[in-house]
Amino acid sequence: xxxxxxxxxxxxxxxxxxxxNGTKPDQDRIKTILSIACIKExxxxxxxxxxxxxxxPYLSWNVGVAGSVxxxxxxxxxxxxxxxxNSVLPNVSFRQVNVETESLPGHFDHIVMFNMFPxxxxxxxxxxxxxxxxxxADGNLLLFHSMNRQELNEMHSKRFGDGEYFELPAIDRLxxxxxxxxxxxxxxxxxxxxxxxxxxxxxRCYTIGA
Ligand SMILES: C[S@@+](CC[C@H](N)C(=O)[O-])C[C@H]1O[C@@H](n2cnc3c(N)ncnc32)[C@H](O)[C@@H]1O
Numbered sequence: 001x002x003x004x005x006x007x008x009x010x011x012x013x014x015x016x017x018x019x020x021n022g023t024k025p026d027q028d029r030i031k032t033i034l035s036i037a038c039i040k041e042x043x044x045x046x047x048x049x050x051x052x053x054x055x056x057p058y059l060s061w062n063v064g065v066a067g068s069v070x071x072x073x074x075x076x077x078x079x080x081x082x083x084x085x086n087s088v089l090p091n092v093s094f095r096q097v098n099v100e101t102e103s104l105p106g107h108f109d110h111i112v113m114f115n116m117f118p119x120x121x122x123x124x125x126x127x128x129x130x131x132x133x134x135x136x137a138d139g140n141l142l143l144f145h146s147m148n149r150q151e152l153n154e155m156h157s158k159r160f161g162d163g164e165y166f167e168l169p170a171i172d173r174l175x176x177x178x179x180x181x182x183x184x185x186x187x188x189x190x191x192x193x194x195x196x197x198x199x200x201x202x203x204r205c206y207t208i209g210a
Contacts, residue, residue, distance in 0.1 A: 006163070009076075019081065041062070044108045053081075071094050148195050182202045
């Protein structure tokens with residue numbers, strides 16, 4: 001879990017100009033990962049920790065002109081790069097938000113957290129808040145990483161100090177922890193496709209806001 005001294009926005013601001021030079025999952029992998037969430041035409045999608053917008057062209061295409069995509073990130077540097085690249089997408093808007101300290105208005109059919117969960121200071125609190133405040137009753141949240149658990153934890157342990165990232169547990173442990181907070185989980189993956197699962201509201205999941 002991130003400690004109070006680590007400034008995640010500044011960290012990603014400093015990386016923004018070179019972020020897209022790193023290795024990225026190919027088109028087919030991104031499409032397969034997104035297919036887990038069953039995003040369809042007309043849906044409203046929230047991309048949390050959208051970064052430089054790697055998913056935005058795919059999300060935009062999936063929802064079509066009848067749908068919408070909101071890309072949020074706490075790093076203005078990452079968002080600026082994303083806006084320069086993706087401003088042509090007619091159904092995508094951008095907003096600088098720290099989802100741990102600020103609340104987002106509105107409800108979404110899908111929330112996507114791609115390669116961002118370990119950077120949250122209180123990941124389970126943030127996840128629950130997003131589901132309770134921003135997910136429609138029959139919507140889903142796709143929490144996913146383009147690396148498997150072992151690869152990702154190894155990479156993070158080299159880049160970050162203790163307490164500066166959340167070490168991913170075995171996927172069934174992650175699912176169990178999320179279910180303890182009253183949500184449902186399905187589609188658990190930890191293999192060559194990556195690491196992640198699908199989260200939906202459960203009976204003990206309250207709706208906050210209208
Ligand atoms: C590893 S990057 C992934 C970016 C993008 N999803 C991708 O896969 O290329 C993590 C992103 O999450 C953002 N982020 C981390 N904590 C956040 C928070 N509390 N609120 C909003 N964005 C956050 C960072 O600024 C960064 O852009």
